[in-house]
Amino acid sequence: MSKTEAGARKGASSRPQKSGPRGRLARSNDRAYFLMAIPALLVYALFYLYPTLTNLRYAFSEWDGLQEAKFIGFKNFTRSLTNDDTFYKVLGNNIEFTGLVVIFQTALSLLFAIFLLKNTRASVALRTLYFFPTILSSVSVAMVWQFLYEPNLGPLNVFLNSIGLDFLALNWLGSETITLRAVAFTQVWFHTGQMMVVYIAGLQQIPQELYEAAEVDGATRWQQFKSVTWPMALPTTAVVMAYTTIQSFRAFDLIYAMTQGGPNNSSSILVTLIYLTAFNEYRFGYAATQSIYLIVFILVLTAIQRRLLRTRY
Amino acid sequence: MIYKVGRAFGLTLFSVLILIPVLVVVLGSFKGDLELMTKPLALPERWSFENYRNLLEGGQIANNFKNSTIVTLFSVLLTLFISSLASFGIARIIHVSGKVLLLLFTMGLAIPAATSIIGIYQLFVTLNLTNTLHGLVIINVASTLPISIFILSAFFRQIPTEIYESAAMDGAKPFRLYRSVALPLSRPSMGAVAIFLFVITWNDLLYPLLLITRSDLKTLPLALIDYRGEYAINFSMIFTAVMVASIPMVVMYLAMQKSFVSGLTAGAVKG
Numbered sequence: 001m002s003k004t005e006a007g008a009r010k011g012a013s014s015r016p017q018k019s020g021p022r023g024r025l026a027r028s029n030d031r032a033y034f035l036m037a038i039p040a041l042l043v044y045a046l047f048y049l050y051p052t053l054t055n056l057r058y059a060f061s062e063w064d065g066l067q068e069a070k071f072i073g074f075k076n077f078t079r080s081l082t083n084d085d086t087f088y089k090v091l092g093n094n095i096e097f098t099g100l101v102v103i104f105q106t107a108l109s110l111l112f113a114i115f116l117l118k119n120t121r122a123s124v125a126l127r128t129l130y131f132f133p134t135i136l137s138s139v140s141v142a143m144v145w146q147f148l149y150e151p152n153l154g155p156l157n158v159f160l161n162s163i164g165l166d167f168l169a170l171n172w173l174g175s176e177t178i179t180l181r182a183v184a185f186t187q188v189w190f191h192t193g194q195m196m197v198v199y200i201a202g203l204q205q206i207p208q209e210l211y212e213a214a215e216v217d218g219a220t221r222w223q224q225f226k227s228v229t230w231p232m233a234l235p236t237t238a239v240v241m242a243y244t245t246i247q248s249f250r251a252f253d254l255i256y257a258m259t260q261g262g263p264n265n266s267s268s269i270l271v272t273l274i275y276l277t278a279f280n281e282y283r284f285g286y287a288a289t290q291s292i293y294l295i296v297f298i299l300v301l302t303a304i305q306r307r308l309l310r311t312r313y
Numbered sequence: 314m315i316y317k318v319g320r321a322f323g324l325t326l327f328s329v330l331i332l333i334p335v336l337v338v339v340l341g342s343f344k345g346d347l348e349l350m351t352k353p354l355a356l357p358e359r360w361s362f363e364n365y366r367n368l369l370e371g372g373q374i375a376n377n378f379k380n381s382t383i384v385t386l387f388s389v390l391l392t393l394f395i396s397s398l399a400s401f402g403i404a405r406i407i408h409v410s411g412k413v414l415l416l417l418f419t420m421g422l423a424i425p426a427a428t429s430i431i432g433i434y435q436l437f438v439t440l441n442l443t444n445t446l447h448g449l450v451i452i453n454v455a456s457t458l459p460i461s462i463f464i465l466s467a468f469f470r471q472i473p474t475e476i477y478e479s480a481a482m483d484g485a486k487p488f489r490l491y492r493s494v495a496l497p498l499s500r501p502s503m504g505a506v507a508i509f510l511f512v513i514t515w516n517d518l519l520y521p522l523l524l525i526t527r528s529d530l531k532t533l534p535l536a537l538i539d540y541r542g543e544y545a546i547n548f549s550m551i552f553t554a555v556m557v558a559s560i561p562m563v564v565m566y567l568a569m570q571k572s573f574v575s576g577l578t579a580g581a582v583k584g
Contacts (some may be wrong), residue, residue: 029405032487036402037414040395040458047455048421051432058431065435112327115320126324128570129331134577135562137516139534140555143541144334147353147548155337155353189330197578221316250425253518257538271427279523284431291428298423 058288065284076289086265086273087290091297093180094269098248100184105244106237108192113199114229127200130193138190138253145186146258149173173259176266183258183267187251195240202236203229238309245305249298270294342553349549364553374557376529377536381515381558384446384532388453389510393503395454396461401491403462404469405477415466421459430523437524444527452520457513461506464579468502469495508569508576512562533558 059076063069080087112130116123133141148156149172157169172182206228214224252271255261261268261276268276270290278287333354341349342364343357368374399418403411433452434443442448472495480494496503521535528539537554544550566573 029487030408030410033402033405034410034414036487036491037399037406040399040418040462041414043395043451043455044418044421044458047433047436047451048429048458049417051436052424052429053432054435055429055432058435108327111323115324126328127574129328131574131577132331132335132566135512135566135573136559137518137534137537139516139518139537140338140559143537143548143551143555144338146541147337147552148334150546153350155333189334192327193331194577197574201578246425250427252425252427253516253534256522257518257534271425274427275430278431278434284435288431291431294428295424298425302423 055288055291058285059292060289061285063285064282065278066282069285072285076286077292079286080289080293087293089265090268090270090273093265093267094249094297097180097184097187097251097269098245100181101187101248102241102244104184104188105192105195106240108188109195109199109240110233110237112192112196113203114225116196117200117203127193127197130196132193133190134194136190138251139257141186141190142254142257145182145189146173149182173267174263176263179259179263179267183251183255186258187248187254190254191244191247195244198240198243199233199236202233202239206232234309238305242302242305245301246298249294270297338552338555341549342556344549346547346549349552364549365557368550368553368557373528373531373536374533374554377531377533378557380446380530381532381534384449384453385511385514387447387450388457388514389507391450392454392457392461392510393507396458396506397465397496397499397503398491399458400462400465401469401495402487403466404472405487405490415462418459418462421456422463426456426519430519434523443524444530446530448524449520449532452524453514453517456520457510461510464506465499465502468499472498504572505576505579508565508573509579511565512573512577515562 058069060071060073061069062072062075116127116130148154151157151169151171151174154172156172160166160169170178173179210228210232211224214228219227249269249271251269252275255267255269255272256275259267261272265273271294274287274290274294277290278284337349337353340355340357341353343360343362345361345363348355348358399414403414403418405411406414437443437448437452440448442451476498477490477494480490485493516534517532518534518538521532522538525531525535528536531539537551537558540554541551
């Protein structure tokens with residue numbers, strides 16, 4: 001916002017205190033403007049905020065979704081923490097999944113942004129290609145990768161066998177040790193192009209003179225990256241990492257369509273666990289409790305990220 | 314030198330990695346299942362539309378397509394209308410309540426949709442909104458309002474007040490200001506939000522999964538999961554369904570790449 005605009009807004013906000021016809025006009029307009037927000041407010045409050053709040057109430061009850069919910073205090077909460085191996089397993093999965101996705105997606109999107117920074121025709125074409133998966137549905141992506149990962153006849157294992165790497169031809173979506181990583185790989189494949197575009201926009205803001213000066217000083221490409229690109233791109237990195245984190249927490253569609261969290265919950269993250277607890281096990285109250293923990297977990301993570309990134313500047 | 318080789322290698326590898334799955338699906342939809350399994354990347358021996366014919370005759374795909382279209386169109390248009398109206402109001406309110414409203418809406422951004430599903434499911438059962446397309450529209454609108462209002466109110470606040478004031482001088486009332494001044498100016502932002510909403514609504518699985526069980530009301534992503542069960546491991550049929558589900562977005566992407574990229578990125582970054 002320019003200074004004159006800021007001034008104009010300041011002027012506007014001081015207007016209601018004045019008496020006289022203009023003051024009254026501003027006040028009555030406020031009412032009209034407020035009315036404009038009412039339809040959105042009603043829909044949002046009734047169909048989004050209200051269910052989020054009732055969720056909180058169910059978290060304190062035992063409830064199968066059919067009979068009356070029974071209030072049981074903090075039992076669900078203590079139970080997840082003290083007597084639920086699945087919950088801890090899935091929490092661990094979620095941390096691993098988010099960690100893998102954030103590290104690889106951030107690094108790769110930065111790398112490809114640097115590679116495709118210049119607006120040449122070839123770069124623009126490759127950007128279009130890399131961005132392409134972003135427009136697909138998670139379900140479609142899941143189906144394709146189920147085929148590629150198919151253990152016996154799937155192209156990946158056929159390829160690995162043909163070049164003699166038989167020992168790498170794993171049961172990608174059917175093994176408790178590897179499935180979560182295979183899904184994380186798909187998630188990175190799915191969204192790296194989108195974050196690359198964010199990085200390109202950020203890197204194009206870096207003044208060209210900085211690179212010229214570095215070149216005069218005889219800096220190598222790596223030194224240029226270390227002393228110009230990386231520090232100048234830190235705000236963009238913060239955005240990319242924050243968004244990728246949230247995105248990884250929301251990977252419900254992909255994981256549900258690809259593995260349903262299996263085998264044996266080994267590829268489940270918190271959002272899929274919540275769904276499965278409620279709609280496969282009919283433990284609605286307990287699922288509501290898990291979703292409270294998810295919210296707490298996200299809030300803590302966001303706070304940590306904010307703090308880390310703030311101290312950097 | 315090392316950089317150049319590394320760059321060429323990296324770009325080629327990632328291009329291949331993106332292209333292979335895409336080609337496998339496109340080519341596979343024109344092949345028989347055996348041919349897909351044995352030669353996933355070869356051109357079809359004979360380009361056959363049999364899979365498409367079978368899919369159209371055997372299943373609900375035309376119906377799923379219709380459901381997805383109805384739900385997406387109504388959700389996007391309704392969200393755009395009520396969120397632009399609200400964003401304009403919020404941006405113009407002088408009183409502190411404007412800020413409070415914005416905060417209330419943006420609170421919804423921090424919470425993943427899946428955390429409210431139990432409450433949403435229960436509410437929609439109580440209101441008899443499960444297994445209805447309008448129920449799906451309602452939850453789509455409610456859940457996309459935060460991001461839309463966040464983006465649009467930021468835009469409306471950037472419009473210099475003088476523009477509104479000169480129109481107000483001519484006697485324009487608030488709603489008139491919205492319709493004749495703010496809306497025309499906001500066309501690029503509205504376009505970006507529209508594309509973002511289009512893609513996420515068309516592709517969404519969670520809400521249809523939660524609210525729809527009747528097969529004649531299923532949207533494409535939800536139906537795809539059924540097809541996988543139905544055709545077991547007949548991947549060429551599954552890929553044909555994937556093609557049908559993806560074509561609208563692919564055509565739009567190819568036709569307006571720039572708006573797609575900026576729309577989806579704006580939605581992502583600001584969300």
